[in-house]
Amino acid sequence: MQLRVGKVSFSRDDLIKNVRAVVDEIVRVKPASAKGRYIMSITVSSTMGPGVKVDPTKVKDLEEVAVPA
Numbered sequence: 001m002q003l004r005v006g007k008v009s010f011s012r013d014d015l016i017k018n019v020r021a022v023v024d025e026i027v028r029v030k031p032a033s034a035k036g037r038y039i040m041s042i043t044v045s046s047t048m049g050p051g052v053k054v055d056p057t058k059v060k061d062l063e064e065v066a067v068p069a
Helices: 012-028 056-065
Strands: 042-044 052-054
Touching: 012 042, 012 056, 052 056
Parallel strands: none
Antiparallel strands: 042 052
């Protein structure tokens, strides 16, 4: 699945909130029949830029591990 979580004009904090909200919503709608690890990987990138992998288990702590602006 691919989806947009923000634009270049968004602040760092807004992007972090959006990523967290998307992951929380995906986990919330997880079917009861889905067992095991539901989110296998997360990669964030600009349209034509390189992807940066994000550990799905660390999304809740994203503000602490995010690179300072």
